[in-house]
Amino acid sequence: MKPKIGRALVVGGGISGIRAALDLAETGYGVTLVDRAPHIGGVLSQLDNQFPTNQCGMCKMLPLVERDAGSQYCLRKGLFHENIDIRLSTEVVGIEGEAGSFMVRLREQPRFVDPEKCIGCGECAAVCPVDVADEFNAGLSERKAVYLPVPHMMPNTYVIDPAACTRCGECVTACPTGAIRLFRQGRQDFGVLVVDDEYTVRDSIKEWLVEDGFSVETAGSGEEALDLMKKQPFKMMLLDIKMPGMDGVEVLKKTMETFPDMAVVMMTAYATVETAVEAMKTGAMDYLMKPFDPEDLVSKVIDVYEIQEASRGEEVEAGAVVFCGGTEGYDPSTGKNTFGYKKFPDVVTGLEFERLISGTGPGGGQLVRPSNGEPVRKIAWIQCVGSRDLQTDADFCSGFCCMYAIKEAMLAKEKGPEDLDATIFYMDMRTFGKTFQRFRDSAEKDHAIRFTRGRVHTVYLDEKTGKLMISYPGENSQRIEEAFDMVVLSTGQQPAGGMDKLAQTADFDLNQWGFALAEPFAPSKTKREGIFFGGAFSGPKDIAESVISAGSASLCASVALHSAGRGMAEVTGDAPEYIDVSIQAPKVRVVLCECGSTLPGGIDMKAIAADLKTDPVVENVFTIPRICTTEGWDLLVEKAKAKGYNRLLVGACMPYAHARRLKELGEKVLMNPVLMEVEDIRAPAFRYADAEASYIQKAMERNLRSGISRLRGVDPLPKTSVPVARKALVVGGGIAGMTAALAIADHGYPVTLVENDPELGGNLNWLARTIEGYDVHAFMDSVRQRLEKHPQVTIHVDSSVMSAFGEVGNFFTTIETGSQSSVETLHHGVAIIATGGGEAPANMYSHGENDAIITQKELEQKVSDKQIDVTSMDTVVMIQCAGSREEPRNYCSRVCCASTLKHILHMKKENADLSIYVLYRDMMSYGFSETWFTEARKAGAVFIPYTVDKKPVVSVPGDGSNVKISAYEPLLDANVEINADLLVLATGIVPSLPESLAAAYGAHVDADGFFQEAEPKWRPVDSLKEGVFACGIALSPRSVTESVATAEAAAQRAMRILTKSALSRAGVTARVRQSLCSLCERCIDVCPYGARSIDLDLQKVIVNAAMCQGCGNCASECPNSASVVDGFFDGRMLDMIDMVIE
Amino acid sequence: MEDFEPTIIAFVCNWCTYTAADLAGTSRQSYPTNVRLIRVMCTGMVDPKYIIKAFLEGADAVLVSGCHPGDCHYINGNYKARRRMKLLKAILPQYGFDEKRLKLTWIGASDGIQFARTIRDMVSEIKELGPNEAKHAAVV
Amino acid sequence: MAKTSLCDAADQNLQTSLASFFRSMLGQDEISAIMAPMRLPAGDMVMQTLVTNPEQVDQIDPFAPAFPMNAARLVSRLTKRPAGGKVVVVLRPCEIRAHIELVKLKQGSMEDIVIAGIDCAGSFKNTDYKKFAEKDPETSTARFLKGVLSGETRFDGEVDLSAACRACTHMVPNGADLAIGIFGMDIDRQFLVSAETEKGEALFDKLGLKEQDAPGKREETIESLVAVREKFKNEMFEDTRSKTDTPEKLAAYLSGCINCYNCRVACPVCYCRECVFVTDVFDHDPYQYLRWARRKGKIRMPTDTVFYHITRMAHMSLACVGCGQCSNACPNDIPLVELFTATASQTQAAFEYEPGRSLEEEPPLAVFKEDEFAEVVEVKH
Structure with a gap:
């Protein structure tokens, strides 16, 4: 019996939804993942290129340990994990109950194409007469009413857009497998009763509806109608209000008494509209106003019919719900300033630009002007369209547009002509993330992308030249006009549609901008217990932050499930005892699916079978009409049950779909699924659609031969595994370390926390409050107290890591404590590095020469200790980026700008007359802190931009008078001199992660000393070496709340490992054939995951089966096949090459 | 030479180019029938032996194709593959296997069109070059 | 600047003076x-010998034109794991270079050895050495050295230096701790250390x-010897390439191969414990042979011959030091060293790699740079 495990519901299948679902699934929970779109991937399915590699890499999110539980193919093709149940075209309509036991009501859109039957041949789309804008291409191209939602999806099931479909039925006829049902056939059973005293009315309605396939009865009066209803069942009634005798309202009342489910639509003239509205309270579903269009009436009936027939509501149980609904792109045509969008075809949004250059885009990836197809030679990006804009109620920064604009500009350079000129018009380039600043610098220096500061006012078309003209303020506020071939609007993020309704349904709050409102210091928590947010649902985020946020949300969900008693129990279903065939010579049985009659004519299955049988390894060949049907599958099972063979090759279509079922088949016939293969024999018919049948047949034969060849070499190996020490070590006791430790301990696993200082808390010890006014100390105390009391937590303060070694599941760390120098060695399965960081030293702008020159941290402390009296001051100057964002500290520290704004607002509150000047390069008030930037300007603070080549100059007069700051003011084109009572330097953050500590765990630090993540977007808290994670400032500069998010995300990554007593070896994993190995260690050098090591005592190269990802670099490096990847053995590969060359 | 239809063996990585090849199929980007796909997990898994074998068996061209630099699912397998290709390009042409017969490309998951185009271009280039002599040589 | 010394040759006999030096x-x-x-002791053969007794060094003859095997394989055996003592190994330049490659491949180490490298005048093929030496065993080495130093490559009108040696330009022992020089010396009187x-x-x-x-004329002597060999090498490469520039011609070139794999056993850098071609990877099903024959009409047996040789080039040409032991080992006299060095010169040039040049240089396939070899990648937009 399988023990009950917790189940979570994840709403939204975009990047954060996928991350949350995978995290929970890998931890061992069941997950229901719903998305209202007919595909997963969200907006990411439309984007091919991500900063900073300008490539994709989404697949790096897939499970690395226990990876056989999920799919191992491009995420664009879809997602599969045995613990995740994906429901597409589905919405959440209700959440009842409480944390641990929610009942969630789902509603699925009507399905017209049976995914079990659809083979993705596209015959339906070929005959569909409807053309509508294709949302996948952001409306830049057209699609049919029956279409593939994304071109990559596997299986490539077509869907029907009910809003666009005219139900003409052409596709139903064209479909070779009978997969499409438009419910037209069912309309015969859908009885409609038309009640009207006017004969012509009821008769013409009947005629219209009968033509559309409905069965219709008419009644001339209320009494007649009620009589008819007693005799035969109706699903729907069209009911006139004004009738002699019993009127419509009366009929309605009587009907509702006996047939409460009847769909009644009132028919009314203008005079009785109020009555009709009244009638809806009595139970009418809707009303139609006379006179009506036949089309309106028929489509109303069809709607009712389809909702009744097709909408399948369902309730699912879930212990926790994670909303990852994402955001919506801003539509500039709805704004006050449209910048010519929708008016001039060469003005496009950022997303449209991505589609234009995509290989799956409307133009196949060519960068040309939409207006005339000419190459783009000069292109501009306009930043902050729909962001940082009070006119569109978007007083927030979308946070990701600056980076995507830079990326798009670089892609334009790559795809366009060599001399392409790319310009970005911006207010502040918000390069606040890790590596962003260097990316920007490289764009400017290495890729010659022009960055021009200034808000663009207008885009208009020069009719003569056909060019787009941009007008913007230059130096001295002079207006400049410049011509471009194409203009890209860097559109921001907006709350997803329907947030209000969803908030009501799920009972969470929205913030002032319409995003989901998170609790203080708890970035993923809503006010309702058991309901969480991930990704940009609670505010604009880029991919990396969304992934972190999703990790944080899944961690919270996991805690909720665990505390509800539903967690962590491992499902230990009896592993089937497969029949051992290891000493038998291979005998392959081949079962071919004839695929109904959908294969092109002229293909001779018998000839294929005869040809295959010439190979002595082939035991026999059978054909089955259609494997995808239940009968077909049963036939296959029957064929598989017979004896006399030990390898099974199935020739069918859609190997992705069938491969999953092989596991099931294996359990039935006790055959190890690795001894079975599905070979795609339909693909040749697709790929070589124009070829002759004989050619296609040959190609099918070749495919089958390579399948045989693969099976011939299969050697089922015993499942090995790596045991896990189910304990965690957290290095660093700041807020990140404490949060991570607590999160793991809350799941019931022992955690040891090591902190250098004699006290926990890190930077929170000196940080008093946040910009929102939240009390940092109170928060820190509550976390610390919980931690100190937690039975699973061991805290070592005044301690440090002396040495460490090991691999995922088994690390050994020696800790040294304080003056007593006590030493202890721990055995743990995962390590989380949270060593934090601190304020960068102020070795510039005369800091230290005068008491009036202080750093931000010093200001924070002095304000908090009331050592500074703002009321007695006249002028305060703040210099941003003191030492930051230029080499050698060429990164943004993220927190300083918000901190500056916090201090401005505080000081202005104390002394409204105080003059505050902020000398800045780019104000990095990303996300909602933009609002504080607006507030600070409203409060009268003066912001003066400077550039690195024209930095402010600080002089300290020897006479004790005020500090003098001289700065260049670009609007005046002159230097200004400011005498300040106080000069505050924002020096930024430096990490305190010793390189040796990272190295001891097999991890690395980056150029700036922060933890080097495995992948900046898809694996932002992991190291490349499995089992080692980082969070907080060790990872990159972050605010308190952001640090909490990373800590929770890191804890969640660790939980995937800790919840297992052993990590088992995946099917495609490398191993060493020791008797052949010469110990040259080249395989160790080329392994990207550090999964190989040499055991000097045993004189053996060892592969950690849990860490190995099966990439095979070791195998191709090994000259004599001593290193092999199961599933890709050289002998088998050579054989396959042979097979396909014929 | 009119009837010569070259055989191209394409070693495609599971993540990027295989997806692109699939995509070319589903989006009905017809490409020549000359290509025989062999899916590997990573281009870094393509052992030089496979390529030598393919040529000796008579393949008229070999394509190795995987993720773009920086996009390798396995971090850097494609960079290692590039070195192996460099090596083979220093060996094979000496024995009359023209360098044009051996190609390495980066084709991302969305580049179905590019995949189809690459194959088409290769076919026409190899048609011009003529068949691989080893096709009929009695040796492997 | 290296320390040098001139050792006197006692009784005008290089061998006895070398013996006393060692x-x-x-x-x-x-x-x-x-x-x-x-x-x-018996016969004329010269072999690597491990000596611990000082009294038994007399038979030392490192300059003898006999090269029965590349000693890097032996040094690898001595250094793979700690030997418990330091050994002076007397090696030819190609043996040192091969050993350096083996160290990179973790097949040996530099820890417990002192390499005494010799100026290499070259050697005969094994069979030719016998013919040459049996005429007058006692003086054969001296005869040989004098001949080489005066520019001869053909001796007694019947035996030539091996092709590998005639094409070798690595005549001085780079990478040795101690170098023993004879070029530019009057070897009757002295040798250089x-x-x-x-x-060292x-x-x-x-x-x-x-x-x-x-002596000043040393550099000059080496240069002129190298120039002759360089010329020979280029002609040899050209000749070999013209004989193997199509698959058919290559097959013909290798037609004598019986898949004995002696060449790879003799090869100092073919370090695999067992060659992949003798593993189960090449254990074909009988059905397979028939398929091949059917496809091409006929098929040479044994199969996988050309495959083996090209694969070996992929595996070891970057580390090939051109010592010629492959040719020496071939029972059917296939001119393998010509073929292998011609190819190795291409692969080594492709990576600007010279085997044995330095321990610090990583084997080219073990490393990569993100930004390199753009010419290998077909780019299309």
Whole structure:
């Protein structure tokens, strides 16, 4: 019996939804993942290129340990994990109950194409007469009413857009497998009763509806109608209000008494509209106003019919719900300033630009002007369209547009002509993330992308030249006009549609901008217990932050499930005892699916079978009409049950779909699924659609031969595994370390926390409050107290890591404590590095020469200790980026700008007359802190931009008078001199992660000393070496709340490992054939995951089966096949090459 | 030479180019029938032996194709593959296997069109070059 | 600048003076043994011999034109794991270079050896050496050296230096700790000893050698010898390439191959415990042979011959030091070294890699740079 495990519901299948679902699934929970779109991937399915590699890499999110539980193919093709149940075209309509036991009501859109039957041949789309804008291409191209939602999806099931479909039925006829049902056939059973005293009315309605396939009865009066209803069942009634005798309202009342489910639509003239509205309270579903269009009436009936027939509501149980609904792109045509969008075809949004250059885009990836197809030679990006804009109620920064604009500009350079000129018009380039600043610098220096500061006012078309003209303020506020071939609007993020309704349904709050409102210091928590947010649902985020946020949300969900008693129990279903065939010579049985009659004519299955049988390894060949049907599958099972063979090759279509079922088949016939293969024999018919049948047949034969060849070499190996020490070590006791430790301990696993200082808390010890006014100390105390009391937590303060070694599941760390120098060695399965960081030293702008020159941290402390009296001051100057964002500290520290704004607002509150000047390069008030930037300007603070080549100059007069700051003011084109009572330097953050500590765990630090993540977007808290994670400032500069998010995300990554007593070896994993190995260690050098090591005592190269990802670099490096990847053995590969060359 | 239809063996990585090849199929980007796909997990898994074998068996061209630099699912397998290709390009042409017969490309998951185009271009280039002599040589 | 010394040749006999030089090494405490080519007690053959007894160094004859095997394979055996003593190994330049490659491949180490490298005048093929030596075993080495130093490559009108040696331009022992020089020397009177490394210098000092400059004409002699060989090499490459520039011609070139794999056994850098071609990877199903024959009409048996040789090039051409042992080992006299060095010169140039040049240089396939070899990648937009 399988023990009950917790189940979570994840709403939204975009990047954060996928991350949350995978995290929970890998931890061992069941997950229901719903998305209202007919595909997963969200907006990411439309984007091919991500900063900073300008490539994709989404697949790096897939499970690395226990990876056989999920799919191992491009995420664009879809997602599969045995613990995740994906429901597409589905919405959440209700959440009842409480944390641990929610009942969630789902509603699925009507399905017209049976995914079990659809083979993705596209015959339906070929005959569909409807053309509508294709949302996948952001409306830049057209699609049919029956279409593939994304071109990559596997299986490539077509869907029907009910809003666009005219139900003409052409596709139903064209479909070779009978997969499409438009419910037209069912309309015969859908009885409609038309009640009207006017004969012509009821008769013409009947005629219209009968033509559309409905069965219709008419009644001339209320009494007649009620009589008819007693005799035969109706699903729907069209009911006139004004009738002699019993009127419509009366009929309605009587009907509702006996047939409460009847769909009644009132028919009314203008005079009785109020009555009709009244009638809806009595139970009418809707009303139609006379006179009506036949089309309106028929489509109303069809709607009712389809909702009744097709909408399948369902309730699912879930212990926790994670909303990852994402955001919506801003539509500039709805704004006050449209910048010519929708008016001039060469003005496009950022997303449209991505589609234009995509290989799956409307133009196949060519960068040309939409207006005339000419190459783009000069292109501009306009930043902050729909962001940082009070006119569109978007007083927030979308946070990701600056980076995507830079990326798009670089892609334009790559795809366009060599001399392409790319310009970005911006207010502040918000390069606040890790590596962003260097990316920007490289764009400017290495890729010659022009960055021009200034808000663009207008885009208009020069009719003569056909060019787009941009007008913007230059130096001295002079207006400049410049011509471009194409203009890209860097559109921001907006709350997803329907947030209000969803908030009501799920009972969470929205913030002032319409995003989901998170609790203080708890970035993923809503006010309702058991309901969480991930990704940009609670505010604009880029991919990396969304992934972190999703990790944080899944961690919270996991805690909720665990505390509800539903967690962590491992499902230990009896592993089937497969029949051992290891000493038998291979005998392959081949079962071919004839695929109904959908294969092109002229293909001779018998000839294929005869040809295959010439190979002595082939035991026999059978054909089955259609494997995808239940009968077909049963036939296959029957064929598989017979004896006399030990390898099974199935020739069918859609190997992705069938491969999953092989596991099931294996359990039935006790055959190890690795001894079975599905070979795609339909693909040749697709790929070589124009070829002759004989050619296609040959190609099918070749495919089958390579399948045989693969099976011939299969050697089922015993499942090995790596045991896990189910304990965690957290290095660093700041807020990140404490949060991570607590999160793991809350799941019931022992955690040891090591902190250098004699006290926990890190930077929170000196940080008093946040910009929102939240009390940092109170928060820190509550976390610390919980931690100190937690039975699973061991805290070592005044301690440090002396040495460490090991691999995922088994690390050994020696800790040294304080003056007593006590030493202890721990055995743990995962390590989380949270060593934090601190304020960068102020070795510039005369800091230290005068008491009036202080750093931000010093200001924070002095304000908090009331050592500074703002009321007695006249002028305060703040210099941003003191030492930051230029080499050698060429990164943004993220927190300083918000901190500056916090201090401005505080000081202005104390002394409204105080003059505050902020000398800045780019104000990095990303996300909602933009609002504080607006507030600070409203409060009268003066912001003066400077550039690195024209930095402010600080002089300290020897006479004790005020500090003098001289700065260049670009609007005046002159230097200004400011005498300040106080000069505050924002020096930024430096990490305190010793390189040796990272190295001891097999991890690395980056150029700036922060933890080097495995992948900046898809694996932002992991190291490349499995089992080692980082969070907080060790990872990159972050605010308190952001640090909490990373800590929770890191804890969640660790939980995937800790919840297992052993990590088992995946099917495609490398191993060493020791008797052949010469110990040259080249395989160790080329392994990207550090999964190989040499055991000097045993004189053996060892592969950690849990860490190995099966990439095979070791195998191709090994000259004599001593290193092999199961599933890709050289002998088998050579054989396959042979097979396909014929 | 009119009837010569070259055989191209394409070693495609599971993540990027295989997806692109699939995509070319589903989006009905017809490409020549000359290509025989062999899916590997990573281009870094393509052992030089496979390529030598393919040529000796008579393949008229070999394509190795995987993720773009920086996009390798396995971090850097494609960079290692590039070195192996460099090596083979220093060996094979000496024995009359023209360098044009051996190609390495980066084709991302969305580049179905590019995949189809690459194959088409290769076919026409190899048609011009003529068949691989080893096709009929009695040796492997 | 390396320390050099001139050692006098007693009785105008290079061999006896070399013997006493090496005997003095064995007298040093830290040196446990010497491995050097020595005349075998019976017959004319010269073989690497491991000597611990100073009295038995007499038969040392490192300059003999006999090269029965590349000693890097032996040094690898001695150094793969700790041997418990330091050994002086007397090696030809191609043996040193092969050993450096093996160290990179973790097949040996530099830890417990002192490499005494010799100026290499070359050698005959094994069969030719026998013919040459049996005429007058006692004087054969001296005869040979004098001939080479006066520019001869053909001896007694019947035997030539091996092709590998005639094409070899690595005649001085780079990478040795101590180098023993004969080029530019009057070998009846003296030979040159130079300390090339710290290790070599320590021994040099211990041996109490006095510092003397090398004669000026040494460089000149080497240069002119190298120039001749360079020319031969280029002609050899050209000739070989013209004989193998199509698959058919290559097959013909290798037609004598019987898949005995002796070439790879003799190869110093083919370090695999067992060649992949003798593993189960090539254990074909009988059905497979018939399929091949059917496809092409006929098929040469044994199969996988050309496949083997090209694969071997992919595996070891980057590390090929051109020692010629493959040719020496071939029972059917296939001119393998010509073929392999011609290809190796291409692959090594492709990566600007020279095997044996430096321990610090990583084998090219073990490393990569993100930004390199753009010409290998087909780019289309």
